[in-house]
Amino acid sequence: xxxxxxxxxxxxxxxxxxxxxxxxxxxxxxxxxxxxxxxxxxxxxxxxxxxxxxxxxxxxxxxxxxxxxxxxxxxxxxxxxxxxxxxxxxxxxxxxxxxxxxxxxxxxxxxxxxxxxxxxxxxxxxxxxxxxxxxxxxxxxxxxxxxxxxxxxxxxxxxxxxxxxxxxxxxxxxxxxxxxxxxxxxxxxxxxxxxxxxxxxxxxxxxxxxxxxxxxxxxxxxxxxxxxxxxxxxxxxxxxxxxxxxxxxxxxxxxxxxxxxxxxxxxxxxxxxxxxxxxxxxxxxxxxxxxxxxxxxxxxxxxxxxxxxxxxxxxxxxxxxxxxxxxxxxxxxxxxxxxxxxxxxxxxxxxxxxxxxxxxxxxxxxxxxxxxxxxxxxxxxxxxxxxxxxxxxxxxxxxxxxxxxxxxxxxxxxxxxxxxxxxxxxxxxxxxxxxxxxxxxxxxxxxxxxxxxxxxxxxxxxxxxxxxxxxxxxxxxxxxxxxxxxxxxxxxxxxxxxxxxxxxxxxxxxxxxxxxxxxxxxxxxxxxxxxxxxxxxxxxxxxxxxxxxxxxxxxxxxxxxxxxxxxxxxxxxxxxxxxxxxxxxxxxxxxxxxxxxxxxxxxxxxxxxxxxxxxxxxxxxxxxxxxxxxxxxxxxxxxxxxxxxxxxxxxxxx
Numbered sequence: 001x002x003x004x005x006x007x008x009x010x011x012x013x014x015x016x017x018x019x020x021x022x023x024x025x026x027x028x029x030x031x032x033x034x035x036x037x038x039x040x041x042x043x044x045x046x047x048x049x050x051x052x053x054x055x056x057x058x059x060x061x062x063x064x065x066x067x068x069x070x071x072x073x074x075x076x077x078x079x080x081x082x083x084x085x086x087x088x089x090x091x092x093x094x095x096x097x098x099x100x101x102x103x104x105x106x107x108x109x110x111x112x113x114x115x116x117x118x119x120x121x122x123x124x125x126x127x128x129x130x131x132x133x134x135x136x137x138x139x140x141x142x143x144x145x146x147x148x149x150x151x152x153x154x155x156x157x158x159x160x161x162x163x164x165x166x167x168x169x170x171x172x173x174x175x176x177x178x179x180x181x182x183x184x185x186x187x188x189x190x191x192x193x194x195x196x197x198x199x200x201x202x203x204x205x206x207x208x209x210x211x212x213x214x215x216x217x218x219x220x221x222x223x224x225x226x227x228x229x230x231x232x233x234x235x236x237x238x239x240x241x242x243x244x245x246x247x248x249x250x251x252x253x254x255x256x257x258x259x260x261x262x263x264x265x266x267x268x269x270x271x272x273x274x275x276x277x278x279x280x281x282x283x284x285x286x287x288x289x290x291x292x293x294x295x296x297x298x299x300x301x302x303x304x305x306x307x308x309x310x311x312x313x314x315x316x317x318x319x320x321x322x323x324x325x326x327x328x329x330x331x332x333x334x335x336x337x338x339x340x341x342x343x344x345x346x347x348x349x350x351x352x353x354x355x356x357x358x359x360x361x362x363x364x365x366x367x368x369x370x371x372x373x374x375x376x377x378x379x380x381x382x383x384x385x386x387x388x389x390x391x392x393x394x395x396x397x398x399x400x401x402x403x404x405x406x407x408x409x410x411x412x413x414x415x416x417x418x419x420x421x422x423x424x425x426x427x428x429x430x431x432x433x434x435x436x437x438x439x440x441x442x443x444x445x446x447x448x449x450x451x452x453x454x455x456x457x458x459x460x461x462x463x464x465x466x467x468x469x470x471x472x473x474x475x476x477x478x479x480x481x482x483x484x485x486x487x488x489x490x491x492x493x494x495x496x497x498x499x500x501x502x503x504x505x506x507x508x509x510x511x512x513x514x515x516x517x518x519x520x521x522x523x524x525x526x527x528x529x530x531x532x533x534x535x536x537x538x539x540x541x542x543x544x545x546x547x548x549x550x551x552x553x554x555x556x557x558x559x560x561x562x563x564x565x566x567x568x569x570x571x572x573x574x575x576x577x578x579x580x581x582x583x584x585x586x587x588x589x590x591x592x593x594x595x596x597x598x599x600x601x602x603x604x605x606x607x608x609x610x611x612x613x614x615x616x617x618x619x620x621x622x623x624x625x626x627x628x629x630x631x632x633x634x635x636x637x638x639x640x641x642x643x644x645x646x647x648x649x650x651x652x653x654x
Contacts, residue, residue: 001257001258002260003259003260003261004263004281004282004285005207005262006262006263006264007204007207007265009196009199009200009202010200010263010269010274011269011270011271012267012268012270012271015095015096015097015194016072016095016267018072018093018095019040019069019095020039020045022069022091022093023035023049023054023069023093024049026069027049027052027054030053032055032433033054033055033066033091034056034062034063034064034066034068034069035054035069035070036056036057036059036060036068036069036070036071036079036083037057038056038071039054039071039093040071040072040222041221041222041223041266042218042219042222042268043219043243044242044243044270047425050411050427060082060083063083064432064494065086065087065497066087066088066089067087067089068083068087068090069090069092070091070094071093071123072094072098073095073122073123073124074094074095074099074102074124075094075123075127076129076131077131094127095166095194097166097192098124098127098128098166100192101163101166101192102128102131104192105129105131108132108133108134108161109159110134111134112134112135112158112160112161113134113137113159114134114135114137114163115139115148115160116128116136116137117163117168117176118138118140118164118167118168119138119165119223120138124166125138128163128165137154141176142175142176142180145179149184156183156184159186160184160188161187161188162180162187162189162190163190163192164190164192165192165193166193167193167194167197167227170198170201173191173193196267200264200266200267201228203264204216204232204262207264208238208262209235211260211261211262212236212255212259213237213239213251213261214232214263215238215241215261215262215264215281216228216232216239216241216264217241217265217269217274218240218242219266220240220242222266224266224267225267225269228266232264236262243273243276244273244277244280245453246453247277247281252281252284252285261281263278308375309365309368310365310366311364311365312365313362313363313364313365314363314364314365314377315330315360315361315362316338316362316377317329317330317359318355318356318357318358318359318360318361320357321356321357323340324339324351325337325338325339325340328363330363330377335374335375336375336376336377337374337376338363338376338377338378338379339376342366342377342380343355343380344383345406345414345419345420345421346404346416347406348406348407348442355379362379362382363378363379364378364381364382366381380419383418384420384421385458387418387420388452388454388460390418390420391417391420391449391460392449395448395452399448400446400467401417401447401448401449402444403415403417403422403444404416404443405441405442405443408440408441411423411425412426412427412428412429413426413429415447422447422449422461422462423459423460423461424445424447424462424463425463428450428462428464428465446467446468447462449461449462450466475507476507479507480544485540485541486538487538488539489505489506489537489539490505490536491504491505491510491535491536491537491551492504492533492535493529493531493533494531496525496526496531497525498514498524498525499514500512503535503537503551505549508547510537510551511548511550511551512551512552516551516552516553517553517554518553518554519554519558519593520593521579521589521595536553536555537552537553538551538554538556539551559593561593561633564594564635565628565630568628569628570626570628571624572625573623574623574625575623576588576589576620576637577621578617578619578620578621581611581612581616581617582611585597585598585602585611586598586611586615588621588623590637595635596623596625596635597634597636597637598615598621598638602626602636602640602641603639604640605640605643605644621639623642624638624639624641626638626641
């Protein structure tokens with residue numbers, strides 16, 4: 001009898017559970033929220049979160065100023081600061097164990113160095129290094145530390161610290177710790193491995209020692225799950241599956257009659273997936289022998305079935321076509337037919353668009369009815385199998401391909417690529433929030449393949465957004481190589497904030513501060529533009545490192561200051577309108593776009609304690625221009641000087 005055991009410590013850890021609950025709660029409250037990168041390394045959980053309104057983005061700017069969740073891996077300090085600047089709310093789901101490491105590296109002395117033991121490309125390690133106040137180096141072996149030592153990158157007597165990625169293998173950590181002390185006697189070593197990770201690895205190791213087969217359940221991009229698989233492979237045959245659908249069941253079916261099968265799971269694997277694998281495994285073990293006996297018996301009883309049976313692949317010749325089906329000849333006594341839905345995955349295609357009489361095609365038997373004398377076949381299922389192989393190669397090569405959007409389905413759209421259905425989740429379509437997915441139907445799109453699964457007839461997931469991102473990234477690289485101050489662009493308003501608007505100028509989004517929207521006085525940016533408006537902007541400044549561009553929508557040729565200096569001079573008496581009142585004076589508009597300051601000392605010949613008691617917004621006053629600062633484009637006005645001039649004139653007349 002085959003005994004199935006689940007490791008004592010498996011599945012969701014505290015930090016992951018906390019992050020998921022935080023994301024679900026935020027989505028329920030706000031309708032849609034964004035996570036910086038996939039919240040956890042588990043495809044099923046990420047897909048479920050997408051359905052609930054939790055969408056992953058690759059950078060802060062892609063969150064469109066909405067609520068952004070920092071995942072449990074944590075982020076560099078600079079990324080969090082940028083998020084707090086650009087987003088209306090930032091929810092920090094950084095695992096407490098990871099946050100502890102951030103506190104350690106941010107508290108070190110700036111003149112020292114820190115080594116981060118872990119995978120340099122892992123988001124957790126990237127976040128740790130981005131919070132360090134001193135020089136930080138990612139290492140994962142004694143050899144890499146030896147290189148730092150020999151090259152003098154970190155001196156032997158230098159202030160040095162060692163912290164560890166939370167999911168790092170403890171035995172390797174202890175080995176490296178002993179070794180590093182021989183090179184760096186002053187090193188401070190911090191054991192920052194998550195205790196739950198240690199327990200999970202030990203449970204897996206003990207179970208693997210007794211098992212004929214170990215099943216490791218979790219996302220294949222999860223480092224802690226991959227490490228569980230490595231540990232198990234040291235002791236027994238091990239398979240790695242993201243879910244029950246992804247499970248290589250042949251490995252279970254070939255097990256001896258009396259053995260132990262072990263199941264463990266990574267920190268990002270929810271309990272329901274572990275349960276599904278366990279239940280499905282029980283079913284497979286129970287029914288495998290029964291199914292084999294039943295099939296053999298059926299073959300013996302029914303000779304016609306041995307000729308054409310469900311699942312058999314055959315050559316079929318198209319005899320005739322109609323609107324609903326194609327009749328085929330398959331070299332047997334039965335009449336073969338393929339209904340339109342089994343000819344193609346494209347719901348918009350007609351039978352005659354796909355096949356014509358005389359065509360020879362590959363098809364697969366899906367139903368044999370000996371009582372009626374018919375055989376139902378499918379062309380699209382053969383095409384799908386071939387398509388899966390090709391799309392797997394496309395995925396492995398990271399190629400961008402093109403297909404036509406066939407229909408809108410729950411959660412996204414279906415793209416047809418060489419008669420293979422590719423599901424594009426809504427968050428990967430590139431359609432902005434509030435946009436209509438229906439607008440994509442029957443349109444060609446370029447996309448990348450992000451998942452290919454052979455389970456249950458095959459499943460392919462693609463991303464238009466990633467293909468678009470690749471194009472954008474190339475455009476961005478070229479943009480930063482060629483940009484210069486004064487460049488002019490036709491841009492589109494992407495979002496409006498209190499402090500200004502973000503404008504898409506093709507490769508990047510630039511910020512136009514409120515004061516740079518127009519030469520005239522502005523209350524709020526929304527009074528000037530709306531999302532979607534096309535505006536002309538000029539580059540004021542840029543920072544390639546921070547990927548920021550400052551723009552202006554003011555046309556220098558329309559600068560009202562030029563008109564002012566050509567028509568007005570010091571000493572002129574003019575009429576102006578009060579536009580604002582401050583503690584130190586009042587600003588009055590001379591012409592649209594040019595205001596002058598009436599200092600509190602220039603309001604009256606008498607002392608003014610409360611400006612609002614003398615002047616009011618909208619009031620027209622007669623003033624004298626007493627100073628023009630052309631360099632700083634400032635004008636000083638005076639009511640007092642005009643009054644004094646009038647008084648002198650009256651004395652002269654007397």
